[in-house]
Amino acid sequence: MNILVCISKTPDTTAKIAFTEGNTKFDENGVQWIINPYDEWYSLVRAIEIKEKDPTTNIHLITVGGPEAEPIIRKALALGGDEAIRVNSNSNDSYVIAQQIAAIAKQGAYDLIMTGKETIDYNSACIGSMLSAILDLPYVSLANHLEVNGNTATIQREIEGGEETNEVILPMIISCQKGMAEQRIPNMRGIMAARTKPLKVVDPVATNAHTSIKEFSLPPAKTGVKLIAPDQMEELVKLLKEEAKVI
Amino acid sequence: MVLIYIDHSEKEIKKSSHEAISYGAAIAKQLGCSAEALLLGTVNDDLTTLGKLGASKVHQLNNESLNNFDAKVHASLIATTASNLNAEVIVFAHNINGKAIAPSVAVKLDAGIVTGACSLPSLQNGFEVTKTVFSGKAFASIKIETPKKVIAINQNSFGIQNYDSSATIEEMNLPIPTASVKVTNVNKIIGEIPLTEANLVVSGGRGLKGPENWGILLDLAKALGAATACSRPVSDSDWRPHHEHVGQTGIQIAPNLYIAIGISGAIQHLAGVNRSKTIVVINKDPEAPFFKAADYGVVGDAFEVVPAFTAAILKMKHNE
Ligand SMILES: Cc1cc2nc3c(=O)[nH]c(=O)nc-3n(C[C@H](O)[C@H](O)[C@H](O)COP(=O)(O)OP(=O)(O)OC[C@H]3O[C@@H](n4cnc5c(N)ncnc54)[C@H](O)[C@@H]3O)c2cc1C
Secondary structure, eight states, rough: OOOEEEEEEEOOOOOOOOTTTTTTEEEEETEEEEOOHHHIIIHHHHHHHHHHTTTEEEEEEEEEEEEGGGGHHHHHHHHHOSSEEEEEOOOOOOOHHHHHHHHHHHHTTTTEEEESSOTTTTOOOOOHHHHHHTTTOOOEEEEEEEEEEOOOOEEEEETEEEEEEEEEEEEEEEOOOOOOSOOOOHHHHHHHHHHHOOOOEOOOOOOOOSSSEEEEEEOOOOOOEEEOOOHHOOOOOOOIIIIIIOO | OEEEEOEEETEEEEEHHHHHHHHHHHHHHHHSOOOOEEESSSOOOOOGGGGGTTOOOEEEOGGGGGGGOOOOHHHHHHHHHHHHTTOOOOEESSSHHHHHHHHHHHHHHHHEEEEOSSOOOTTTTTTTEEEEEGGGEEEEEEOOOOEEEEEETTSSSSSOOSSSOOOOOEEEOOOOOOSSSSEEEEOTTTOOGGGGGGGGEEEEEGGGGGGTTTTTHHHHHHHOEEEEEEEEHHHHHTSSSSGGGBBBSSBBOOSSEEEEOOOOOOOHHHHHHHHOOOOEEEEEOOOOGGGOOOOOEEESSSHHHHHHHHHHHHHHHHHO
């Protein structure tokens, strides 16, 4: 089985969120970069688990990004990918990114294309669904469980207030979230092996962006907490009812 | 024309789609065109009442098989309908199913898309929509450069408008593509309010010490009619189910009221709840970072404060 795992580079979850160039660019000063947690913990690790059960599985990683994305993709290789492709584009338009991944996907006979449920920077949750339209493949999103049996995938996905089980004939696209797998730490052997695993750099295919970011802004700071003494709970209820008007 | 996709489950239109209709109707007003809704499948709701939310017409593909959600099939039918009706803007709720199909529809229509939108478009310099980014820690204004536009609106960020009118229903006839997903089982947690749809949420952290102490939190949630949530270590330790985990790596929610009990307020936790309208924090440590993000705070022991809070709510409800 051939799996393509989409890997995105995102700021660390504790990174300071600030902007430069007249609030048009994310301020990368001092930012630590990580693999987008949904891509790493859930999608990639589940792919690795599938390979552990069936060693004939190939795991290819793809990232769309500049050379600065390489430490991230090496880390993903250290966790367990077999080889990686970096499409050399710094676009942040989901459509352009999806077209790059689709171009690569068309070249390899992938049974499964896996993404995280969204990235923690732009939170767009677009890539999987866009790939489904471009490649004309079935798509199941927000999956928290995946088993593959022959050419059939059995998936649990989140629905409002519960879960649903889906059966899909491969090939397909799936977006992963919590429950799918447990976070792993790369070991020394994996890190050493990753150094020599193939990492191919390819040029992007020409695509026009559909959107552009005009300006970032920060939410207004909270005006300050109103403290209520522990023995004044009726007062708190009154405030929630009459001042905040939420109950 | 603005076309709004209506999401439903168990024959009921989702609350997030009610909001999407009002949002789409407001865009239609900006553009000077009509707001029409699209329903795939069958529901028990009286569709003419969608006029009250701002839809002048409801296009329905009345076919039971579409009650099973299949992203590929649904996206294809929505895109075809949007083309046939020549819709300029297609609106979705940025909910579970909306996330699965809105980007597909955008690709099929060659439309730019903004997901997680939190305001009406600004038409001053083209068509710009503000969305939340960095897990609610910031906003970005995105310009859509294409003639057709797809917008998925964040839940609980626009609200519901009231119009004094009723919608007409127009049945459609379209060939239905072969299903690509077989739904073999649906497991709904009966009687529980889905977190993402809840107005009120009561959430517990490691400060509650263990699953055996959740009773006081559940009593409070019951008194309020609130959904329940928890911090990541709580679900990681299996004190509470995974689907209650909120935060950067769990679910992001934006209820009217979020009550955090024994949660320190780590940045990753805040990322999932900072869009809540009002935040109440109950923590015994006055230095807990959560107080900085709170509107109301109680410094005290949860085991004393929470039962007293519940009693005060029940008293208020009793007097109403
Ligand atoms: C990459 C990454 C992603 C993460 N994603 C998430 C996420 O999505 N969601 C999430 O929640 N966390 C997430 N975390 C973890 C996060 O950093 C915190 O560790 C976690 O939120 C802490 O949970 P907590 O507040 O329940 O526990 P603690 O930090 O242990 O806080 C317990 C609090 O309870 C208070 N307390 C103790 N006893 C009482 C009492 N009797 N009465 C009242 N208060 C009491 C304490 O003062 C303390 O403030 C993530 C971490 C990383 C590194």
